[in-house]
Amino acid sequence: MINCMCVIQEGQAADQARAVLANKLSAFAQENLGEALQINWAPVAPGNGFTAGQPSTSSVVALTANQPVDQARREQLLRELVSMWSDETGCSVDEVVAVVSDPATH
Amino acid sequence: MPLYICNSQKGALDDTSKPAIAQAITDIHCTVTGAPPIFVHVVFFEDAPIVPLQDNTLAVRGTIRKGRSDQQKDDIAQAIEAALVEHAQVEPHRAHAQIRETPASWVLEGGEIMPEPGEEAEWFAAQEARRQAVAES
Numbered sequence: 001m002i003n004c005m006c007v008i009q010e011g012q013a014a015d016q017a018r019a020v021l022a023n024k025l026s027a028f029a030q031e032n033l034g035e036a037l038q039i040n041w042a043p044v045a046p047g048n049g050f051t052a053g054q055p056s057t058s059s060v061v062a063l064t065a066n067q068p069v070d071q072a073r074r075e076q077l078l079r080e081l082v083s084m085w086s087d088e089t090g091c092s093v094d095e096v097v098a099v100v101s102d103p104a105t106h
Numbered sequence: 107m108p109l110y111i112c113n114s115q116k117g118a119l120d121d122t123s124k125p126a127i128a129q130a131i132t133d134i135h136c137t138v139t140g141a142p143p144i145f146v147h148v149v150f151f152e153d154a155p156i157v158p159l160q161d162n163t164l165a166v167r168g169t170i171r172k173g174r175s176d177q178q179k180d181d182i183a184q185a186i187e188a189a190l191v192e193h194a195q196v197e198p199h200r201a202h203a204q205i206r207e208t209p210a211s212w213v214l215e216g217g218e219i220m221p222e223p224g225e226e227a228e229w230f231a232a233q234e235a236r237r238q239a240v241a242e243s
Binding site for chain 2: 005044055071074081098102
C-alpha cells in the first residue's frame with residue numbers, strides 16, 4: 001500500500017471533486033507504481049494556512065513511493081501529480097507543493 | 107517547502123495566535139537558514155492524527171530541505187518551541203517541535219523542482235526567465 005498525504009484547503013475542492021481526485025490519485029499510483037493508494041486527507045480550515053507568514057491557499061500532496069525512483073521518473077510523476085491536482089481543484093501550480101519520496105530505508 | 111504542521115489541543119490556539127505563530131515560524135526558519143519567506147508554509151490543525159500530540163498541548167513538525175546542519179535544526183526546533191510558549195502561553199514542557207528533512211529534488215513547488223539550500227537565487231532567476239519566455243511566446 002502506498003501512502004499519500006493530502007493537505008487541502010477546505011472549500012478548495014467540494015466533496016465530489018475530492019472523490020474524483022481520490023480516484024485519479026489511486027489510478028495514478030496503480031498505473032505508475034503498481035500498487036493501491038492509501039490517502040490521508042488533512043483538510044485545512046479557513047484561516048489556518050499561511051505562506052510567508054500571510055494567509056494562503058497552498059495545498060500539499062505528498063506520496064511515498066513503494067520503490068526507489070530515479071530523478072527523471074520522479075520529476076515526471078511530480079508534474080503529473082501537480083497537473084492532476086490543479087485540474088481537479090482549480091488552483092494554480094503556484095499553489096501546489098508535491099512530494100514524491102522514496103520508501104524509508106531504516 | 108519547508109512545511110510546518112502545527113497540531114494543538116482543541117481550543118489551545120485562538121484566531122489571533124495562529125498568524126503570530128505562523129509569522130514567528132517563518133522568521134525563525136528564514137533567519138536560521140537564509141531561505142526566502144515565500145518557501146515557508148505553516149498549517150494548523152486541532153486534535154489531528156497528522157502530528158501526534160502525545161502529552162503536549164502543541165506539537166509542530168517541520169519538514170525542511172535536506173542539507174541543514176544539526177545545529178541549525180536544533181536552533182529552529184528550540185526557537186519554535188519558545189515561540190509557541192510565548193504566543194500560545196502554554197507551559198514549556200507542553201510545546202514540542204521536531205524537524206525532518208526531505209531532499210529538495212523530491213519536491214516540486216511553483217511548478218519547478220525545489221533548489222538545493224543556497225541555490226535559491228539561481229532558481230528564482232531561472233523561474234523568472236521561463237515565465238518571461240512563456241509570456242513572450
